[in-house]
Amino acid sequence: MRLEDVLRKLEDAQRGAATAAVEKPGEGTSFAYGRAVGIYTGIAEARRLIEVMHEEDEDRLTAL
Numbered sequence: 604m605r606l607e608d609v610l611r612k613l614e615d616a617q618r619g620a621a622t623a624a625v626e627k628p629g630e631g632t633s634f635a636y637g638r639a640v641g642i643y644t645g646i647a648e649a650r651r652l653i654e655v656m657h658e659e660d661e662d663r664l665t666a667l
Contacts, residue, residue, distance in 0.1 A: 606657055608649055617646040 624639035 613646055613650045617643055
């Protein structure tokens with residue numbers, strides 16, 4: 604699977620989590636809000652880490 608495909612799938616999952624949080628706000632509890640924010644932020648961090656690792660790999664290969 605290509606990197607672009609992985610990032611697109613993560614973006615889709617992030618969009619889905621945000622949409623679900625808006626459609627079902629969990630009765631407005633702090634827990635529900637924290638859970639939704641945590642999922643969204645966790646997916647964003649996963650995407651960022653994958654991009655950083657990919658860039659580091661490319662830099663290492665270029666240096667050879």
